Amino acid sequence: ARSKLDVGFDVFINRLGDAVSVSSFLAGLVKAPVFAMIIALVGCFQGFRVGGSADSVGRQTTLSVVQSIFLVIVADALFSVVFNWLDI
Template sequence: VLGGMVMAYFLLDVSFRDFALRIPEAVSVTSLLIGVGKAPVFAALIALVGCYQGFHVSGGADSVGRQTTVSVVQAIFLVIVADAVFSVLFGMLGI
C-alpha cells in the first residue's frame, strides 16, 4: 500500500491524503489481509529454495551460477503454484 501511495504521488499527482481516503473504497480489508498473509508464505518458499539449491553448489563459480538459475526458476514456479492453491482454497471458503 505504501509503495502504491508513493507511485501515485509521483506519477499520477495524487496526494497522500487523497490516496489514504480512497484506499478503503478500492481495497477491502479481507483482500489486504489475504495479501499480507500470503507474503510470508511466498518469502519462506523463496528462502527455502534458495538455501536448498545453495547447499548443492560444488566446485567453482560456474556451479554457483547454475544453481542460482535453478533456484530462481524453482522459486518462481513454486510461488505460482502456491498462489494457485491459495486461490482455490479461498474460492472454496468463499473469500
C-alpha cells in the first residue's frame, strides 16, 4: 500500500476495519480452507487417475482444473445461501 498509494501501515490497518466487517472476515476464514480442501481433493483424485503417458497427465490436469473451478463456484453458492439464511 505504501509503494502504490502512499498509505502508511497504521492508516491501512485502521481503515481496513472500516472497509471489511468482522462477519465478512470470519466468513472468509471459513470459506478459504473449504475451497483449499476441494481443490486438493480433486487434484489428488485426478492425479491417481493418470495413465502411463504424458498425454494422460495433461488431460487429467485440465480436468482437475475445470472440476476444481466448478466445485469451488458451487461451494461458494452454497455458502452464500447458508450465510443468507443465517443472516450473516
